[in-house]
Amino acid sequence: MPINPNTELIGPARLAYDRLLRKLQRFKEGRELDNDPLLLWGPPGTGKSTVALKLAKACAIHSSHLDHINGQDLTADLVRQWQFSSHYRPFDGWCMVKLVDELDAGSPAACKQLRTYLDGLKPWTIFLATTNKEPDQLDTSVQTRFFTYEVPGTSAPILTEHLMKTLSLRAEIAAQIVAANGGNVRACLLDGRKARACAYA
Numbered sequence: 302m303p304i305n306p307n308t309e310l311i312g313p314a315r316l317a318y319d320r321l322l323r324k325l326q327r328f329k330e331g332r333e334l335d336n337d338p339l340l341l342w343g344p345p346g347t348g349k350s351t352v353a354l355k356l357a358k359a360c361a362i363h364s365s366h367l368d369h370i371n372g373q374d375l376t377a378d379l380v381r382q383w384q385f386s387s388h389y390r391p392f393d394g395w396c397m398v399k400l401v402d403e404l405d406a407g408s409p410a411a412c413k414q415l416r417t418y419l420d421g422l423k424p425w426t427i428f429l430a431t432t433n434k435e436p437d438q439l440d441t442s443v444q445t446r447f448f449t450y451e452v453p454g455t456s457a458p459i460l461t462e463h464l465m466k467t468l469s470l471r472a473e474i475a476a477q478i479v480a481a482n483g484g485n486v487r488a489c490l491l492d493g494r495k496a497r498a499c500a501y502a
Contacts, residue, residue: 310355311463311486312455314348317341321356321450325427329360329396338419338428340404340447342436346485349431349452350402360427361398368399372406380414387423396425404430405439412443419446454484468493 310318321339328336339356341349354369361367368383383399401407407415422428436444455463457479464475474496482488 309463309467310348310352312348312459313343313451313453314352314455314486317348317450317452318352318355321352322359325356325360336422336424336427337448338422338430338446340436340444340449341429341431341452342434342449343452344454344484345433346482346487347452347454348486352452353400353402353429353431357398357400357427357429360396366397368397370401372401372403375401375404375407375411375415377408377410377414380411380418384418384421387418387421387426396427398427398429401428401430403432404443405432405434409440412440416443416446419443455486456484460484460486460489464489464493468497470496 321341324339339353341353343349357367357369370379387397419428430447432439436447436449457476460479461472461475464470464478465472468475468490470478470493475493478489478492478496482492
């Protein structure tokens with residue numbers, strides 16, 4: 302499903318965005334020396350990809366400064382292209398941004414090449430990635446190169462209130478949807494929109 306960068310962040314996703322954006326801003330301003338690659342992890346549907354995309358768009362001045370791919374499309378050849386182009390700093394912006402969703406879907410060859418790329422990451426490159434796996438389930442040599450940040454599911458009360466506010470659902474309907482989907486924000490919003498459509502049909 303395409304990611305909507307305008308989606309409102311709630312709960313842990315909102316907190317993750319605020320904290321990580323401050324970290325990136327400190328680096329941009331020279332108050333933090335390390336531009337550690339960032340890995341957002343947690344169960345499906347908690348907002349990791351939306352957070353990562355919002356962070357990427359906050360850093361990349363132009364769309365040409367952002368490479369956004371799924372881990373299934375990550376190849377060793379692509380990473381080598383990144384390595385070659387990384388020697389050139391963008392003349393019309395302060396950084397380039399690489400965003401890989403579902404990093405764990407990348408091939409072993411791509412991950413091996415990625416390790417080399419991350420070890421030589423240039424100070425004008427921001428690297429973001431997401432995964433549904435816990436970091437210790439990833440290839441150790443890849444995982445240890447990241448600053449990891451967990452984005453857990455949103456609590457039932459917060460998610461219920463969000464559905465009531467944004468979709469104008471009755472409290473009991475919103476609560477039922479949240480109970481059925483747990484902290485999966487994406488699934489709750491999908492079911493909430495279906496429920497609203499049925500109510501107005």
